[in-house]
Every structure is written in C-alpha cells, then in structure tokens.
Amino acid sequence: xxxxxxxxxxxxxxxxxxxxxxxxxxxxxxxxxxxxxxxxxxxxxxxxxxxxxxxxxxxxxxxxxxxxxxxxxxxxxxxxxxxxxxxxxxxxxxxxxxxxxxxxxxxxxxxxxxxxxxxxxxxxxxxxxxxxxxxxxxxxxxxxxxxxxxxxxxxxxxxxxxxxxxxxxxxxxxxxxxxxxxxxxxxxxxxxxxxxxxxxxxxxxxxxxxxxxxxxxxxxxxxxxxxxxxxxxxxxxxxxxxxxxxxxxxxxxxxxxxxxxxxxxxxxxxxxxxxxxxxxxxxxxxxxxxxxxxxxxxx
Amino acid sequence: xxxxxxxxxxxxxxxxxxxxxxxxxxxxxxxxxxxxxxxxxxxxxxxxxxxxxxxxxxxxxxxxxxxxxxxxxxxxxxxxxxxxxxxxxxxxxxxxxxxxxxxxxxxxxxxxxxxxxxxxxxxxxxxxxxxxxxxxxxxxxxxxxxxxxxxxxxxxxxxxxxxxxxxxxxxxxxxxxxxxxxxxxxxxxxxxxxxxxxxxxxxxxxxxxxxxxxxxxxxxxxxxxxxxxxxxxxxxxxxxxxxxx
Numbered sequence: 001x002x003x004x005x006x007x008x009x010x011x012x013x014x015x016x017x018x019x020x021x022x023x024x025x026x027x028x029x030x031x032x033x034x035x036x037x038x039x040x041x042x043x044x045x046x047x048x049x050x051x052x053x054x055x056x057x058x059x060x061x062x063x064x065x066x067x068x069x070x071x072x073x074x075x076x077x078x079x080x081x082x083x084x085x086x087x088x089x090x091x092x093x094x095x096x097x098x099x100x101x102x103x104x105x106x107x108x109x110x111x112x113x114x115x116x117x118x119x120x121x122x123x124x125x126x127x128x129x130x131x132x133x134x135x136x137x138x139x140x141x142x143x144x145x146x147x148x149x150x151x152x153x154x155x156x157x158x159x160x161x162x163x164x165x166x167x168x169x170x171x172x173x174x175x176x177x178x179x180x181x182x183x184x185x186x187x188x189x190x191x192x193x194x195x196x197x198x199x200x201x202x203x204x205x206x207x208x209x210x211x212x213x214x215x216x217x218x219x220x221x222x223x224x225x226x227x228x229x230x231x232x233x234x235x236x237x238x239x240x241x242x243x244x245x246x247x248x249x250x251x252x253x254x255x256x257x258x259x260x261x262x263x264x265x266x267x268x269x270x271x272x273x274x275x276x277x278x279x280x281x282x283x284x285x286x287x288x289x290x291x292x293x294x295x296x297x298x299x
Numbered sequence: 300x301x302x303x304x305x306x307x308x309x310x311x312x313x314x315x316x317x318x319x320x321x322x323x324x325x326x327x328x329x330x331x332x333x334x335x336x337x338x339x340x341x342x343x344x345x346x347x348x349x350x351x352x353x354x355x356x357x358x359x360x361x362x363x364x365x366x367x368x369x370x371x372x373x374x375x376x377x378x379x380x381x382x383x384x385x386x387x388x389x390x391x392x393x394x395x396x397x398x399x400x401x402x403x404x405x406x407x408x409x410x411x412x413x414x415x416x417x418x419x420x421x422x423x424x425x426x427x428x429x430x431x432x433x434x435x436x437x438x439x440x441x442x443x444x445x446x447x448x449x450x451x452x453x454x455x456x457x458x459x460x461x462x463x464x465x466x467x468x469x470x471x472x473x474x475x476x477x478x479x480x481x482x483x484x485x486x487x488x489x490x491x492x493x494x495x496x497x498x499x500x501x502x503x504x505x506x507x508x509x510x511x512x513x514x515x516x517x518x519x520x521x522x523x524x525x526x527x528x529x530x531x532x533x534x535x536x537x538x539x540x541x542x543x544x
Binding site: 157160161163164167168170171172173174175176177178179180 | 358359360379380381384385389390392396397398399400401405408409410412413414456459460
C-alpha cells in the first residue's frame with residue numbers, strides 16, 4: 001500500500017514541478033511555450049556545472065540553475081516571445097523552433113552527456129522496499145511551490161497586475177500597469193520554475209541535451225488537462241494524472257503509465273476542452289445560479 | 300477629492316492634425332482640438348465618426364499615424380498608454396473596462412496601487428467606492444454587478460490615479476433615467492473640483508445638461524465646434540447628426 005502511495009505522490013510532484021512554469025506562462029499569457037523543456041534542461045546544466053566545476057552545494061547550484069533559466073527566459077521574451085503575445089498558434093511553432101536550436105546548441109557546446117550528480121540524502125526501507133528521501137523532499141517542494149504560487153498571484157501586487165494584464169491588456173495599460181513588463185516578469189517566473197525543476201530532478205536522471213524532452217510531454221499534457229488556470233489546473237491535473245500514471249506504473253510499467261496520461265489527454269480534449277479549470281468554473285457558475293434561484297424563490 | 304488648482308487659460312490637451320489609419324481605412328483625418336484646464340467638453344457625432352478612435356489615440360491605446368498630441372504642454376505622441384496614465388490621464392472605456400473575474404475592491408486596487416501609498420490604499424478604495432455610490436454592494440465579483448454599477452466602478456478606477464484629465468466614453472450608455480441623472484451629477488461635481496473632462500455621448504439630454512463646449516466629428520474630421528447652445532441649433536449639425544426630433 002505504501003508503495004502505491006509513494007508512487008502516486010512521486011508522479012504528482014513530478015507533474016506539478018514539470019508543469020507549473022508552463023502552466024503560468026500559458027494561463028497568464030496564452031503562450032504555449034514548447035521551449036519549456038529546454039529551459040528545464042538549462043537549469044539542469046547550470047546546476048551540474050555549478051556542482052561539478054565550482055564545487056558549490058547542490059541547493060545553491062539548483063538556485064543558480066533556476067536564476068539562469070529565468071534570465072534566459074527574460075531574454076527570449078524580450079527578443080522573440082513579446083512579438084507573439086496575441087498569436088497563440090505562431091507562438092507554438094516559434095518556441096518549438098527555439099527548443100530545437102537550444103538543444104542543438106547545447107549538444108555542440110557540451111557534447112552528448114554530462115557527468116551528473118549522485119542522488120543525495122540516502123534512502124529508507126518500508127516492507128522490504130527501498131525509497132529515496134530526496135524524492136520525499138521533491139514532494140514537499142512541489143507542495144510549497146503550489147502554495148507560494150497561490151500567494152504570489154492572489155495576494156501580491158505583481159500577482160494582481162499580472163492577472164489584470166492576462167484578463168485585459170488594454171485596460172491594464174490604461175490604468176498605468178506596464179503590461180509589457182508584467183508579461184516579461186511572468187515569462188521569467190515560468191522559466192525560472194522550469195530551471196528549478198531541471199535542477200531538482202538532476203540527481204534522479206541522466207543529463208543530455210534532450211533532458212527536457214522527458215518533462216515536456218508530461219508538462220504539456222498536464223497543462224492541457226488542467227486548462228487556463230495555472231493553480232486549479234495544475235493541482236487537479238497533476239493529482240488526476242499522477243494517480244493514473246502511478247497506478248499503471250506500479251501494476252504494469254512506466255510505458256503504460258505514459259500511455260495512460262496520453263489517453264486521458266485525448267479524452268479531455270474530446271469531453272472537457274477547457275480542462276479542469278473550465279470544469280471548476282462551470283461548477284462554480286452552477287452553484288451561483290442555484291443560489292440566486294433559491295434567493296429569488298425566497299424573496 | 301481635493302479641489303484642483305487650475306489655470307483656465309492654460310491648455311491641458313492639444314491635438315494637432317492627428318490622423319489614424321487602419322489598413323486602407325482612414326478612421327481619423329487631420330483632427331485638431333484644444334482643451335483648457337478645468338474644461339468639460341463633449342465629443343459628439345454619428346457612429347463611425349472616429350470619436351472612440353480619437354479617445355484611444357489620446358490615451359495611447361492606439362498610436363496616431365500622424366500628427367501630435369500634447370498633454371500639459373508635453374508631447375506625448377509616442378508614449379505608451381501606461382506612461383500617459385502616470386502623467387495624469389485616465390479613461391473610462393465605451394464597453395465597461397473592468398475585470399469581471401475579480402472583485403470590486405481588487406479592480407480599484409489595480410488602478411490605485413501605482414499612485415496611492417500602501418498605508419492609505421484601503422481608505423482610498425473606500426473613498427472611491429463611496430464617491431460613486433456603490434458602497435452598499437459590499438465586495439462582489441464584478442461580473443455579478445449591473446451595467447450601471449460597472450460603469451461607476453470604472454469611473455472610480457479612472458479616478459484612482461487622481462488624474463488631471465478624465466476621458467469618458469459614453470458614460471450614460473445603457474443606464475436608466477435615475478442612473479443617468481446620478482452620472483450627470485457625478486461628472487459635474489468632478490468638473491467643479493477642477494478635473495478637466497472630455498466625454499463622448501449620444502444621449503443629447505445628458506450632453507445638454509452638463510457640457511459647456513461641444514466638438515462635432517463627421518467622417519473622421521472635425522465638423523464644427525463651439526458652445527453647446529450654438530452647436531445644437533446649427534442646421535448642418537441637425538442635418539448630419541441630431542435630426543429634427
């Protein structure tokens with residue numbers, strides 16, 4: 001039983017960490033960033049180089065990776081993405097092109113693989129099976145990031161202005177909100193979260209120029225199933241997909257786990273094209289309509 | 300709102316031969332207009348005359364294809380909307396420019412945060428809500444407010460920056476008689492406090508009630524300009540816009 005639970009929360013944390021950055025960029029800016037995997041890869045490379053070349057501790061190296069990916073994201077936004085704010089389909093093609101260019105450039109500079117980092121903190125045993133403490137820490141970090149994202153977008157000035165820009169750029173500008181700066185900040189935040197994910201999973205995975213591909217499909221599917229709301233969407237989609245993937249991984253193998261989440265994505269496109277966010281909004285609307293009707297009847 | 304010190308001889312807004320083209324369509328052509336500080340002026344004209352385009356060019360939502368826009372003596376033609384807003388200009392759009400998925404207070408907070416110190420923010424939000432008579436509503440999601448309440452909320456948002464020039468695009472559109480009367484009182488009171496106001500309106504009773512001067516637009520150009528009584532009795536204005544009713 002513990003094995004199933006562990007697998008489930010491991011899958012959920014992987015999906016949440018992989019998808020959160022992409023979900024913020026998609027939800028707040030309407031940009032489907034197909035170069036998100038490469039931003040994850042950049043974070044992992046910087047983490048690897050900071051540990052193996054500079055000898056800094058893993059925690060600091062991961063923070064450097066996140067920061068560097070954030071800066072790369074900011075540069076990409078200013079040079080390329082800002083021209084695509086109102087062109088969602090073009091943004092897919094252009095960011096896909098960027099992803100190919102970045103991964104090939106990485107291959108030319110660093111070769112086909114890197115040294116990598118051993119998984120820290122050791123392991124513990126339950127019912128004869130071994131489990132990693134580090135993976136438990138990743139689960140805790142995923143939870144903290146979800147709460148932090150909620151706080152940032154709900155209660156801070158940046159979050160309020162970012163939501164305002166997302167809902168109507170024209171009004172935001174007229175109220176003195178610099179919509180360009182908000183979008184750049186949002187893209188940078190999404191890129192930094194990608195870099196953080198790359199650094200966090202580095203001890204658990206082999207580092208190659210295609211490192212980001214392992215994350216891109218899952219994060220893309222999570223955003224697709226989650227819909228436009230980066231928080232509601234990521235939490236529900238991460239939970240649902242993590243449950244299916246975890247069960248299939250345990251009962252069959254990881255191949256079937258991936259097939260499972262792709263099938264769910266297809267079902268969602270067919271039945272709930274706006275994902276969990278759309279479902280959440282319509283349920284909220286239903287409750288409100290019922291309440292209003294009840295209020296009207298009482299009056 | 301503190302009374303503004305104004306100099307009625309000083310220009311607050313100058314449009315100098317401003318034009319706007321959308322592809323092959325000439326929406327506004329060589330439009331010139333000057334507003335003095337403390338003035339309350341109305342822009343009227345048939346649908347498609349270019350009034351809203353002029354507003355959006357003044358605010359910087361659209362950039363002028365040619366011509367110059369001066370605000371308080373400074374050339375702002377190439378400035379972005381957010382920078383113009385910070386120089387003391389704000390707008391209420393034709394379709395209520397409010398955030399429907401956010402609460403009433405969140406809407407005003409977005410507008411006020413750039414201008415009001417954090418410690419005074421909640422008090423300022425309360426003051427603005429009271430000013431436009433929507434205090435009794437509490438703090439609902441804006442999509443649950445009526446059209447009129449949304450219009451007033453947007454005026455409150457526009458006032459949050461304590462602007463020197465307020466642009467109101469059809470402030471009485473879609474309002475009932477009582478709501479229109481309150482809006483007229485509100486606009487007049489704001490003007491009495493020294494706020495310069497330029498507004499677009501089709502409801503001529505509303506215009507006659509509050510405006511001193513009127514500029515008439517027709518096919519993207521200035522047709523005629525002058526005191527309200529002269530303009531509404533101008534036979535050419537009656538022919539192209541007002542009709543005989």
